[in-house]
Amino acid sequence: QVPLVESGGGLVQYGGSLRLSCAASASSFSFRFYTMGWYRQAPGKQRELVATITGSGTTNYADSVKGRFTISRDNNQKMVYLQMNSLKPEDTAVYYCHVEGTDVSWGGGTQVTVSS
Helix, strand or coil: CCCEEEECCEEEECCCCEEEEEEECCCCCCHHHCCEEEEEECCCCCCEEEEEECCCCCEEECCCCCCCEEEEEECCCCEEEEEECCCCHHHCEEEEEEECCCCCCCCCCEEEEEEC
């Protein structure tokens, strides 16, 4: 198993910024070979994909966050990040990172709340 630990969430005002971090620290995990994703789940809604990044750095974003969010990674530190700018109330959700294409267990997530 690969423990995934998300952090960096919080309460922010409309238009503010947050940077989320995800640590995938298992020593046996070949992090650099896997695509990583950030997902979010708002109350009463299904979990949705926000962004992905391949091991070599190719990124993909949901239309709702394009131009506002940036996903990045540090393969040496086994970390993946989500820089979120121009936040809106509809971005309020629990944010999770995930190892794409695997059955790695989901972490506990980090709560992001955007006030209007």
